[in-house]
Amino acid sequence: MRERLNRFMAGRYGVDELSRFMLYLSLFLMLSEFILNFFSGNVVISLISRIVNLVALVIIILNLVRIFSRNHTRQYKINQWFLRTKGRIIGFFKGNRSAADKTKKVFKCPKCSQRVRVPRGRGRIEITCPRCRTRFIKKT
Numbered sequence: 289m290r291e292r293l294n295r296f297m298a299g300r301y302g303v304d305e306l307s308r309f310m311l312y313l314s315l316f317l318m319l320s321e322f323i324l325n326f327f328s329g330n331v332v333i334s335l336i337s338r339i340v341n342l343v344a345l346v347i348i349i350l351n352l353v354r355i356f357s358r359n360h361t362r363q364y365k366i367n368q369w370f371l372r373t374k375g376r377i378i379g380f381f382k383g384n385r386s387a388a389d390k391t392k393k394v395f396k397c398p399k400c401s402q403r404v405r406v407p408r409g410r411g412r413i414e415i416t417c418p419r420c421r422t423r424f425i426k427k428t
């Protein structure tokens with residue numbers, strides 16, 4: 289049985305970050321649908337519940353298609369796209385678009401509020417605002 293499974297899985301793409309995310313997402317949707325079913329008397333809620341159920345099903349099928357795919361390059365590219373998008377979304381919610389860049393530190397000019405990016409770990413340095421030429425001292 290195990291050998292059979294191994295033979296079946298040979299050359300298949302397998303699990304990556306995106307498939308794990310899709311698994312959690314489909315589980316979350318199924319749980320939501322389960323909760324929504326408690327209010328099944330309401331027409332709108334039962335419609336939403338059906339849509340949630342359908343979306344969860346589509347995600348599960350797409351996930352299985354990816355895991356059992358033999359086109360590794362394509363699945364790898366999709367996963368890379370997912371990781372980039374995830375990084376961007378996390379960066380956006382952190383209010384710092386360059387959240388990934390840990391070698392730089394961002395300060396605001398005390399006069400004109402211009403954001404100034406300087407290298408980290410240089411100690412106390414004098415920064416000149418590129419917009420209004422105001423000088424201010426900050427610890428990096």
Ligand SMILES: [Zn+2]
Pocket residue numbers: 397398399400401402417418419420421422
């Ligand atoms: Zn300034």
